[in-house]
Amino acid sequence: MPIHIEELLNRLEKNGYEAYLVGGCVRDFIRGIEPNDYDIATNAKAIETESVFSDYRTVDIGSEYGTIVVVTQYGNVEITSYRYDGEYDDRRHPSKVEFVNNIEEDLGRRDFTINAMAMDLRGNIVDPYGGKIDLSRGLIQTVGDSAKRFEEDKLRILRAIRFATQFDFDLEPKTMGNINKYANSINVVSYERIRDEFSKILLSKTPSRGLHLLQETGILNELIPELIPTVDFDQKTPYHNKTLFDHILCVVDNVKPKLHLRLAALFHDIEKPNTLTIDESGKGHFYGHDILGGETAEKIMRRLRYDNITINAVKVLIEQHMKAHDVMTKKAVKRQMNRVGEEYIYDLLNLMIADRICTSEDRDIDFLLERIGIVDEILNNSEIYKKNQIAINGNDIKDLGFSEGVIIGEILDFLYELVLENKDLNDRDKLIELIEKNYK
Missing domain, CATH: 1.10.110.30 (Hydrophobic Seed Protein)
Incomplete structure (x- = not known):
């Protein structure tokens, strides 16, 4: 038990109050896991808790519910008075609470038995609802x-x-x-x-x-009703022996545990049911499902209130996940890095690998592993791959007498391709010379 938690429990006890760790931290202790945070329950009322910790900074985040936060140098700790909850009118918070005098009644208001245990300073467990047994049985049940x-x-x-x-x-x-x-x-x-x-x-x-x-x-x-059509969906292709939903879940399991990457895996094929076409041989195709999938994923994530950074990352990964060509030159890899960005290129390759290993065949991923090596080489050698890395910009081109946005964009694309081929051309004077030679 961390020293600052021992100090808080000990301080309450020395002032004549009961004090227990409650909730997830007790569950984690029993499971042999270091808790991420700690919550304390006590028979002290909120005003008494503030008095006990008058030499600490305290924050009233809900004294009507008996909760005071004590701020320590190691983190914030919620201390809540024993209570019994009344009706939940807003489906989240009780409309009123009744403060009680024993820990057993307090534990009775909690959600699941594994979260309804308490532990005192000496490690004694209070477990009126069998949470410890349910932990050993691997069972989730309510209190x-x-x-x-x-x-x-x-x-x-x-x-x-x-x-x-x-x-x-x-x-x-x-x-x-x-x-x-x-x-x-x-x-x-x-x-x-x-x-x-x-x-x-x-x-x-x-x-x-x-x-x-x-x-x-x-x-x-x-x-997420948009995912339901993938359940039991036959992709009608020799590359898949799973339903679309099972393929998606396999990909989710096989990408790294990063939120944007798991979300991209979940939504990467979401538009396949809406883009299915069948050729003369009976084989299914899903043209454009990557672009439509990015759009659908964005709608879902906005509905679920994900932040813009996560949404944009997921969208670009979905839109690019089909660019897994078996043969890709270094120049093509650089273009892909320009589209995706250094921060997401490895995630894209992780998604592509998971997508391929979750098919019916033992499909080759060596070319994707080689592509990771190419990306490593580009980054380790600080090679140019972004358009904004070329030694000239749109304003420079305007100064040369070009005014239309279309032609400026065309010139920048032209120079970018040349620089990808030959980094020695990335010199302002050389690039101006190339513009004058090819566009004047």
Whole structure:
């Protein structure tokens, strides 16, 4: 237990109050994992907590709910009074709370048994709902009536699937039954809260498990209905022996756990059902699914309130994921790097590799591994690959007497291609000479 947490617990006890670690940090301690954050529950009221820690900076983030944040040099710690929650009128916060005097009653308001344990300064565990047993059995179940827990806060439906995915646990049958029952009410939750839970599912070790659960329970249909046509979709191509949905989930599992990359994997083939054409031999083709997929992914991510940086990264990866030509010159690789950017070129290659290994054949990826080596060489040698790296710009060309934007763009493209071939040409005077020779 970190020293600053021991100090907070000890300070409360020395002032005559009970104090326990609660929630996820206790669960993580039992699982042998270092917690990311710590929450404390106490029978001290908010005003008493502030008095105990008068020499610390404290922040009132919800004293009506009994919560005070104590600011330490090692991080902020929420300290909350024991309480019992009333009705959840806004489907997230209780409309009123009743402060109680024992930890067992406080634990009774929590979502899942594995999160309803408390631990004191000496490591003693309070576990009235069998959370420790459920941890050992690998089981996610609610505290008490699952219907009541989900009625209180519909986000718990998604949290149950998130925990099952992160920990590779099973969902207790009654809990699973009520997830199915309340799936169509998930959209009453704010998209920001949904996005945060969904992102944690995607960043799990095996996100396909959570995505399968979302599809089986009907939640996926509520959150991302655009993905439903991929379920059971036959791609009608010898390259794929999986349904489109299963192929997508395989790709998601096989890319690195970066949020923008997992999102790109999830949406990379989303427009295949809408672009299917079948040739004379009965083989399926999906012309333009990459560009349309980028547009659809953007709409979905804006709906889920993802930030612009993430959206733009996902869109460019989807739009470029089909540019996996078997043979690619260094010049062509540089063009691709210019389109994608140094920050995403390795992610694009990771997506391309995952896309190929998730097909029916043992398809060759050696050429993509070679392309990674080419990218390494370009970057390590500081070779030119971006248009804005050439030693002349649009204003310079205007100064030479060119005024139309179209011709200026054409000249820049011409010079860019020459410089990619021969870096020694990237000299302002040489480039001006080339312009005058070819355009005047």
